[in-house]
Amino acid sequence: MTKPYVFITRKLPEDVVAPLLAIAEVEMWPHEDMAVPRDVLVEKAKRATAILPMVSDPIDEDVLSAGSALRVVANMGVGYDNIDVAAATHRGILVCNTPDVLTDTTADLTFALLLATARRLVEAAMFLKEGKWKSWSPFLLAGADVHHKTIGIVGMGNIGQAVAKRAKGFDMNILYYNRSRRPEAEEKLGAVYRPFADLLAESDFVVCLTPLTSETRHLFNREAFRQMKKSAIFINAARGAVADEQALYEALVGGEIAAAGLDVFEHEPVAADHPLVSLPNVVALPHIGSATYETRRAMMTLARDNIIAVLEGRPPLTPVNRIS
Template sequence: MKKPYVFVTRTLPKKAIGQLQQLVELKMWPKEDVAVPRDILLEEARKCDALLTMLSDKIDSTIIDNAPNLKVVANLAVGFDNIDVEYATEKNIAVCNTPDVLTDTTADLTFGLLMATSRRLIEAADLVREGKWKSWSPLLLAGQDIHHKTIGIVGMGKIGETVAKRATGFEMDILYHNRSRNSEAENQLGAKYCSFDDLIETADFIVCLTPLTTETRNLFNAATFKKMKRSAIFINASRGPVVDEKALYNALVTGEIAGAGLDVFEVEPINADHPLLTLKNVVALPHIGSSSTETRITMMRLCCDNIEAVLTNNIPQTIVNKEWKQSGVN
């Protein structure tokens, strides 16, 4: 009997895919840090029973219509805005993601980005590395304190809640805005729910962790930055398109806000001549929120487990489109 065919859009380590590889015919795009070209993805989709994809792989109606045997798309991310989930559901294709397993790791990175931006750690490290540290001085690369300040979290899901937990160690006041109230964060962490406008006007650190939706696209725009404190630090570890990058650049250049820490961008990867990269008060990272070895391996294995479940007529652990039904599911 012919084995199911699975295409993986990046090269993944054998220890992450070994079990799945025994059950299927598996092919990987032979590069770890270069996206699979669209034409090759289309060609592979024609043969696929399953796709293991990255957030940068666009799985739209064209790909789906080109994949008559496709049963499951397992996305190596919590987010799934790169996939046309509604159309996949129409075609009876399961869409899976990797929630929960990366919560702590992403929260660590988010808070680390906040610290690096507010305390100017990258600037300081570069000063030493470039041989420009000539003497000690009272206000050498003086940044902003974090302790006893107010953090405002936009998007109080599991990652937001975990960032709030880290903020309690710095004795910060915690504000949050979300589509719905998070009673656990309020009761356990002392977080206070407020309107979006109140949050951006009050918080010293505004941390964006909201998913990308029609409503959140360009949520942080020129009007938003104008309402922030001039001393505010803006952190984005969610999705790039929730921010109007031109407005952010202008806000930083004109001093409307003090700094920004960014792990995500409107178009990724960004070019070295991107305007935001010219600013010393910007800390820019290459979308590494969940990138610890332990967490990424766990994410890869969860993707493989989800694929195996669907291909063996079982329910996957983390399915996005709950409406999906597969005949013969155990």
């Protein structure tokens, strides 16, 4: 009997993949840091029963329709805006993600990005490494306090609530905006719901953690940035396309907001000469929100286990869609 064929779009550790080998033929794109070319992905999909993609791999109609055997796409990431879920559902293909295992790690990075931006840590480190430190002065590389300030969290899911827990430790005033109220966050964390415009106007730090959907695309537009304080700092650790990058650039250059910390961009990867990356009041990171050894291995393992479950005729552990 022919084993099902599984295609993995990056090279993963052998011990992670080993349990799959007992029940499937597995092929991995042989590079850890190079995206699989689109034509290769479509070609592999023609015979695949399962695909394990990264969050940057577009799994669209062309990929989903390439072959008739595809049963499951197990994304290595909590976000799945790279997958056409509606098209997958129509074709009877399960889509899975890796929630929960990266919540605290991503919250750590988000708050670290907030601190680094507020206190100008990257700029200060480069100042020293470039030999510019000649003397001490009262306002040398002075940044902004974080403690006792107001943080406005847009997207109060698991990661948003984990960031709020960290903000509570800094004695911050916690505001949030979400599609639906979060009574548990209000009770346990003292978070206060605000309409979007009010949150923007009141917050010293505006932290974007909302998923990318048709409703949230460019949620942070020209009008949104104009509603913020001139001293406000914008942090985006969700998806790049939630913010209009041109509007953000103009807000930063025009002094409408003070600074930005970005772990995500609309089109990734970005070059060093990207307009936002080149600004001195921007701390830019290469989408490393979940990038610890422990968490990335947990994500790989969960994606793998979702595939094993489906191939063995069991329900997936963390499905995004339902197939009737």
